[in-house]
Amino acid sequence: MSALTPIEALEAEHRVIQKVVAGMVVLAEKIEAGEDVHVSLLESIVEFLRTFADRCHHGKEEALLFPALQSRGVPAHGCPLGGLTMEHQKGRDMVSELAQAIRTYAGNEPSARAALVKNLRDLATLYPNHIWKEEYLLFPLAVRVLTLEDQQLLAEKFEDVEHELGHEVHERFEKLASKLELEVSGVNSR
Numbered sequence: 001m002s003a004l005t006p007i008e009a010l011e012a013e014h015r016v017i018q019k020v021v022a023g024m025v026v027l028a029e030k031i032e033a034g035e036d037v038h039v040s041l042l043e044s045i046v047e048f049l050r051t052f053a054d055r056c057h058h059g060k061e062e063a064l065l066f067p068a069l070q071s072r073g074v075p076a077h078g079c080p081l082g083g084l085t086m087e088h089q090k091g092r093d094m095v096s097e098l099a100q101a102i103r104t105y106a107g108n109e110p111s112a113r114a115a116l117v118k119n120l121r122d123l124a125t126l127y128p129n130h131i132w133k134e135e136y137l138l139f140p141l142a143v144r145v146l147t148l149e150d151q152q153l154l155a156e157k158f159e160d161v162e163h164e165l166g167h168e169v170h171e172r173f174e175k176l177a178s179k180l181e182l183e184v185s186g187v188n189s190r
């Protein structure tokens, strides 16, 4: 097994997502206050949410962790797996709306600011709630029902996902999360 258990690896990814979400909250405040924010920074957030948060992180959960739990008797529908899967889909739809709001903002539409602020805040509400449910409800359940062999197999499959995505994806997005943490304090021009 790698240094981290599969559950610890997912928790570590949550920490990266939370950094970006914290940046989104600050950016929403700045935009609401009339400050201009770099469109490229906003676009990099969409890329992060689509690639790191959805393809890499939610992908591991939906395609690997959830089926492993189902094989140990956790129901596919209802709470918690059905609800969490619905939230992943809701997140995908909301990220598409954010991408559209950024395009409108980039075109200097007067109404664009309010929509962009709303989209950033909606996502910044969804993710922490979702992460809380996973860390306090789903992951303790997973540790209880998955055998050590199940966890070993999951860790290997997570490695395959990393390999497919390219190991540099993690590094690149972790850098973006740190950059965002710094930039939110000094962004002032589009």
Ligand SMILES: [Fe+2]
Pocket: 058, 061, 084, 088, 130, 134
């Ligand atoms: Fe999730």
Ligand SMILES: [Fe+2]
Pocket: 010, 014, 057, 058, 061, 131, 134
């Ligand atoms: Fe998660």
